[in-house]
Amino acid sequence: MNYLTLYKRTLKDLFTFEVFLTFMFPFLIIVTFFAVELFVYSNYILPYFESLITFTENEILLWILNAFITIFFLAILLLVNVFVGINLIGLFFLENIINTINKKYYKKDLTESLSILEVFKLSTAIFLKYFKYLLFMLPLTFIPVVGAFLPLIPAFFMFYKTLLVETGANITEKSVVQQSDKYYIAFIFPMFILTLVPIFGTFGYILGFIGTTHYLLNRD
Numbered sequence: 001m002n003y004l005t006l007y008k009r010t011l012k013d014l015f016t017f018e019v020f021l022t023f024m025f026p027f028l029i030i031v032t033f034f035a036v037e038l039f040v041y042s043n044y045i046l047p048y049f050e051s052l053i054t055f056t057e058n059e060i061l062l063w064i065l066n067a068f069i070t071i072f073f074l075a076i077l078l079l080v081n082v083f084v085g086i087n088l089i090g091l092f093f094l095e096n097i098i099n100t101i102n103k104k105y106y107k108k109d110l111t112e113s114l115s116i117l118e119v120f121k122l123s124t125a126i127f128l129k130y131f132k133y134l135l136f137m138l139p140l141t142f143i144p145v146v147g148a149f150l151p152l153i154p155a156f157f158m159f160y161k162t163l164l165v166e167t168g169a170n171i172t173e174k175s176v177v178q179q180s181d182k183y184y185i186a187f188i189f190p191m192f193i194l195t196l197v198p199i200f201g202t203f204g205y206i207l208g209f210i211g212t213t214h215y216l217l218n219r220d
Contacts, residue, residue: 003187006218010211013101014203022096023206026089030202034081041073049073064142071141075134075151082159082195083127085205087120090166098170098213106217114169122165130154152196159192159208160185167212172219187215 013019049069053062102108114122133154141147164184191211195204 006187006211006214009105009214010207013104013210013214014207018100019097019210022093022100023089026093027202027206030085030088030205033084034202037077037081041077045073046070068138068141071148071151072138075138075141075155076131078151078155078196079127079131079134079158082155082162083123085195085202086159086162086166086208087123089205089209090119090123090162094166094209095170097209098167101210101213102217105214108217110171112170114165119165119169123162126158126161126165130158133157156189156192159195160188163188163208163212167209168216171213171216184212184215188212 046069050066053065098110102110131154134151137150137154140150143150164181188208188211191204191208193204194207195201197204
């Protein structure tokens with residue numbers, strides 16, 4: 001089955017009543033969390049750190065330092081948002097969605113390869129791993145144009161790996177959950193891009209779960 005068919009099924013399932021009803025509660029929680037997070041960042045965190053820059057009045061240096069602080073915290077918030085969004089949906093609402101999609105299209109016998117605790121441990125390990133990568137890459141954000149996009153790299157890899165762990169734990173064997181799949185990476189990338197859109201980005205997490213479910217069930 002090609003990507004186009006899987007994308008069509010994913011979008012179709014997003015707007016079914018049962019899936020919509022299941023995701024409505026986590027959707028509202030995630031949107032509220034992101035809104036509060038953005039408010040605190042804009043009104044307290046960013047102004048505080050900008051106020052600490054008192055050692056220079058050079059406008060160019062001030063602009064560079066402010067830009068670095070902004071990118072630094074936005075990159076961290078992006079990673080935290082991916083972790084919170086995926087785990088909130090995955091740990092509490094995903095099993096019902098997988099069963100609904102499987103019953104509708106594939107009718108396979110599913111076995112759980114990882115417990116909830118194992119999934120959470122793996123997800124946390126993935127978060128810490130890519131958080132370290134993010135800290136390593138932050139000095140490179142000073143590179144003109146390209147630098148601002150570098151923090152997206154660890155965020156994307158955490159997005160796809162965590163989705164694979166959360167979803168795959170209910171569908172396929174542990175070895176598949178932990179390996180890298182270039183075809184899956186290409187398939188899930190557009191959904192990650194959607195998560196970067198304010199407010200509507202929450203649908204990127206939902207589509208990611210639905211799309212990953214289709215990808216793994218179709219593969220197996």
